[in-house]
Amino acid sequence: MKTKIEILLASTLLLASATASAQITDYQSVTEDLLSNPPAGDWLNWRGTQDGWGYSALDQINSENVGQLQLVWSWAMDDTGAGEAAPLIHDGVMFLPGPRGVIQALDAANGDLIWEYRPGITPALEGSNAKALGPDQLGDAAMPATAFAGVGRGVQKNIAIYGELIYSATENASITAIDARTGLLVWETPVADPALGYYYVAGPIVANGTLVTGINGCERYKDDVCFITGHDPLSGEELWRTSTVARPGEPGGDTWDDLPLRFRAGSDAWIAGSYDPIANLVYWGTAQAKPWARAVRGTAGDALYTNSTLALNPDTGEMVWYYQHLPGETHDMDEVFESLLIDVGGRQSLFKMGKLGILWQLDRVSGEIIAATDIGYQNIVNVNPTSGAITYRDGQLPRIGQQIDICPSTSGFKSWRSMAYSPQTSAMYIPIALNCELATFGPTERVLGGGGTGPVRRSNYPHPESDGNLGEILALEIPGGEVKWRYRSRAPINTAALTTAGGLVFAGDWDRRVFAFDADDGEVLWQSRLSTSAQGFPISYMIDGKQYIALPAGNGGASWAASLPRELAPELRRPRNGNSMHVFALPGK
Amino acid sequence: MNKKTLKFVGYCLAVSAPLSLNHSLAQTDSSIWDGVFTEAQATRGETAYSANCASCHSTDLRGNSNTPSLLGMSFMFIWENQSLAELYTKMRNEMPSDNPGSLSTQTYEDLLAFLLRSNQFPAGEQALKADTAKLTKISITPKPVFSQ
Numbered sequence: 001m002k003t004k005i006e007i008l009l010a011s012t013l014l015l016a017s018a019t020a021s022a023q024i025t026d027y028q029s030v031t032e033d034l035l036s037n038p039p040a041g042d043w044l045n046w047r048g049t050q051d052g053w054g055y056s057a058l059d060q061i062n063s064e065n066v067g068q069l070q071l072v073w074s075w076a077m078d079d080t081g082a083g084e085a086a087p088l089i090h091d092g093v094m095f096l097p098g099p100r101g102v103i104q105a106l107d108a109a110n111g112d113l114i115w116e117y118r119p120g121i122t123p124a125l126e127g128s129n130a131k132a133l134g135p136d137q138l139g140d141a142a143m144p145a146t147a148f149a150g151v152g153r154g155v156q157k158n159i160a161i162y163g164e165l166i167y168s169a170t171e172n173a174s175i176t177a178i179d180a181r182t183g184l185l186v187w188e189t190p191v192a193d194p195a196l197g198y199y200y201v202a203g204p205i206v207a208n209g210t211l212v213t214g215i216n217g218c219e220r221y222k223d224d225v226c227f228i229t230g231h232d233p234l235s236g237e238e239l240w241r242t243s244t245v246a247r248p249g250e251p252g253g254d255t256w257d258d259l260p261l262r263f264r265a266g267s268d269a270w271i272a273g274s275y276d277p278i279a280n281l282v283y284w285g286t287a288q289a290k291p292w293a294r295a296v297r298g299t300a301g302d303a304l305y306t307n308s309t310l311a312l313n314p315d316t317g318e319m320v321w322y323y324q325h326l327p328g329e330t331h332d333m334d335e336v337f338e339s340l341l342i343d344v345g346g347r348q349s350l351f352k353m354g355k356l357g358i359l360w361q362l363d364r365v366s367g368e369i370i371a372a373t374d375i376g377y378q379n380i381v382n383v384n385p386t387s388g389a390i391t392y393r394d395g396q397l398p399r400i401g402q403q404i405d406i407c408p409s410t411s412g413f414k415s416w417r418s419m420a421y422s423p424q425t426s427a428m429y430i431p432i433a434l435n436c437e438l439a440t441f442g443p444t445e446r447v448l449g450g451g452g453t454g455p456v457r458r459s460n461y462p463h464p465e466s467d468g469n470l471g472e473i474l475a476l477e478i479p480g481g482e483v484k485w486r487y488r489s490r491a492p493i494n495t496a497a498l499t500t501a502g503g504l505v506f507a508g509d510w511d512r513r514v515f516a517f518d519a520d521d522g523e524v525l526w527q528s529r530l531s532t533s534a535q536g537f538p539i540s541y542m543i544d545g546k547q548y549i550a551l552p553a554g555n556g557g558a559s560w561a562a563s564l565p566r567e568l569a570p571e572l573r574r575p576r577n578g579n580s581m582h583v584f585a586l587p588g589k
Numbered sequence: 590m591n592k593k594t595l596k597f598v599g600y601c602l603a604v605s606a607p608l609s610l611n612h613s614l615a616q617t618d619s620s621i622w623d624g625v626f627t628e629a630q631a632t633r634g635e636t637a638y639s640a641n642c643a644s645c646h647s648t649d650l651r652g653n654s655n656t657p658s659l660l661g662m663s664f665m666f667i668w669e670n671q672s673l674a675e676l677y678t679k680m681r682n683e684m685p686s687d688n689p690g691s692l693s694t695q696t697y698e699d700l701l702a703f704l705l706r707s708n709q710f711p712a713g714e715q716a717l718k719a720d721t722a723k724l725t726k727i728s729i730t731p732k733p734v735f736s737q
Contacts, residue, residue, distance in 0.1 A: 081644075154685065219653060442662070442666030444658070445663075452652055452653070453652070453657075453664040456657075457666070556686075556687040576689075
C-alpha cells in the first residue's frame with residue numbers, strides 16, 4: 001500500500017494549519033460493474049455485496065486455522081457519539097465512517113492514516129462549488145444548534161463509494177461527496193431542514209448510477225413526512241423524492257383515517273437498502289408509525305407505508321411495490337431493517353427480519369409474500385406462515401395507562417445488527433437480544449413539534465426461555481426456517497454478523513467479546529476481547545494475498561438495547577469510551 | 590382543533606387521574622409546588638442541559654426516537670407521584686447515557702432544577718440539594734386545583 005500513497009506537502013488552505021496530508025495516487029475508479037461484482041478482496045457495499053448478504057468469499061481464514069487469528073492493528077476513533085461503523089474496502093484502503101460525519105481513509109494493511117474528512121473543517125476541493133458548512137453552523141460536534149428534535153448520538157452507519165467519490169449522509173440532513181483520493185469535500189446537498197428534526201443515520205447506496213438515501217427524524221409532528229431520495233452522484237442534484245407516508249388524498253392515504261399530514265409521523269428510513277441490478281429495484285425498509293401506540297397516535301388504520309419493504313425504481317423513485325409487514329403496528333416493533341436478496345427454492349426472494357423475530361420471505365420481483373417464519377420468542381401477534389397476515393393476540397393491544405406484558409421489549413429481538421447469509425450452509429445467522437418488558441403506553445401532546453414516540457413506562461425483564469442470557473446468534477436454514485444452531489451469551493449480541501467462505505461466522509457482544517463460530521454447528525473456534533463493546537458491522541478483505549477480519553467496537557448507546565445490560569446484567573461493565581476498529585489476520589502470511 | 594383532536598385531549602385528561610393510582614405515592618411532607626429549587630440553579634441547569642443532554646433529548650426537551658420526552662404530558666406520565674430522589678438517582682446513575690455519572694453533583698442538581706422549571710414547577714428561595722432523605726419526601730405531583 002505504501003507505494004500507493006504519497007505524502008503531499010499541503011499546498012492548499014490546509015497549509016494554514018501547517019499539517020501534511022496524504023492521498024491515494026493510483027486510485028481505481030469504482031464502476032457500477034465493480035459494485036455489482038466486487039472483487040473478493042474488496043468490500044465495496046455496506047454489506048459487502050448489493051444483495052446484502054454480509055458474506056465474504058474469502059476462505060484463507062477457515063475453520064481449521066481461525067484459532068490462530070491475532071491482532072494486526074487497531075485504530076481509535078472519535079468518541080463524540082455512538083460508533084456503529086460499516087467500513088468499506090477498496091484496493092487496500094479502508095474508508096471508515098465515524099461518529100458525527102467523520103470519515104477516515106486508512107491503509108487497511110497496517111492502519112496508517114491516509115486522510116480524514118471532518119465536517120466543517122476539511123476544505124472543499126479547489127474548483128468545487130461546494131459550500132462546506134462551517135463550525136459556526138454545525139455547532140459543537142457538528143450538532144445543529146437550532147434543531148428542535150435533537151440529532152441523537154451522531155451515528156453514521158454506512159457510507160458509499162462510486163467513481164472517485166465517497167458519499168455520506170449527515171446528521172444535518174445533508175448528503176456529501178468527498179474525493180476518495182484526498183478526503184476533500186466535492187459537494188454537499190442539504191436535503192431537509194435539520195431544524196425540523198430531520199437527520200440521517202443510514203448512508204446512501206448507489207443503484208444504476210443513482211445515489212439513493214433514506215431520511216430519519218420523522219417522529220415529531222410537522223407539515224412534512226419522511227422520504228427516500230435519489231441524487232445525481234456527480235452533482236448532488238436531487239432527481240426524485242418518494243414519501244414513505246401515504247399523504248391525504250393519495251392512494252393509501254385513507255389508511256391513516258382522516259389524520260392531517262401534520263400528524264402522520266414515523267416511517268423513518270434509518271437502515272440502508274439493497275439493490276438488484278437485474279430487476280433494477282432498490283429495496284428499502286421503513287420504520288413504524290409514531291407515536292408508537294395506535295391509541296396514542298389516534299388511528300387504528302394500517303398507516304401506509306410504515307413498517308414496510310418498498311421496492312423502488314432507482315431511476316425515477318417510482319414505488320413498484322410495497323409489502324407492509326405489520327399493518328397498524330402499535331408496540332414499536334420496527335421492520336425497517338436490512339433486506340437480503342437470495343434466490344432459493346426457485347424463487348427470487350427477499351428475506352427480512354424485524355424486532356418480533358419473524359423471518360419474512362418475499363418474491364422480490366412481485367412483492368408477494370412467500371413465507372413468514374416466527375422464530376417463536378414473541379408473544380404479541382399470531383402470524384399466518386403462508387399469507388403473512390398478522391392478528392394481535394388477546395389483551396396485547398396497548399391502551400393508554402394499562403400495563404401489558406410483551407416479548408420482545410421495545411428493544412426488539414432483532415435490531416440494526418444485520419443478519420448474514422452463507423450460501424455454503426443456506427443459513428441465516430441472526431444477532432438476537434433476548435428480552436421482554438412490562439410496558440404502559442402514555443399520551444402525548446398532538447401539537448406542531450410534539451408527538452414523538454409517546455411515553456412508555458417500561459420495566460425490562462429476561463425472556464423466560466433465555467436461561468438468563470441476553471444474547472443469541474440464531475442460525476436458521478432457509479427457506480424452511482429450521483434452527484441449525486443457537487449460541488447464547490450473557491450479554492446481548494451487539495454487532496452485525498459476518499459470514500465467510502471459510503465456513504465461519506463472526507460477531508461480537510456487548511461485553512467486548514468477539515467470536516468466530518463454525519457456521520455448520522456453532523462451535524466457538526476463536527474469541528478475543530476488544531476495548532469496549534463490539535458494535536458495528538464486521539467485514540473481511542484481502543491485501544497482497546493476506547485475508548483480514550475487521551471488527552469494530554463502539555460505545556455511546558445504539559437504540560434502546562443499550563439499556564438492557566445495565567438493567568438485566570448489571571455485573572457486566574464496559575468502559576465509557578472506546579469507539580475503535582480492530583483488525584485480525586493469521587500470523588506470518 | 591378538530592373533533593377528533595378534542596376527543597383525544599378529552600381522553601387524555603380523563604385517563605390522567607386513574608394513572609396516578611398506578612404509582613406508589615412518595616412519602617411526602619414537602620410540596621414540589623412550594624419552590625424547591627432556585628431560579629439561578631435552573632438557569633445554570635439550562636446551560637448544562639445544552640452541553641450534556643440536548644444532543645439526545647433535544648433542545649426543546651421533547652426527545653426523539655431513542656430518547657423519551659422530558660416535558661409536559663410525557664414527563665408527568667413517567668414521573669407523576671414519584672419522588673425527586675428517584676428522578677435524581679436515575680439522572681445521577683444513568684445520564685448522560687454515554688458517560689453516566691460523569692457530571693458534578695452541582696451540575697446534576699442544576700439539571701434537575703432546570704427540568705422542574707421546564708415543567709412549570711415554581712422556583713423558590715431554597716436551593717435544591719442532592720440530599721436523598723429530603724428529596725424522597727418531595728413528590729412530583731400535578732398542580733393543586735385549590736391553592737391558597
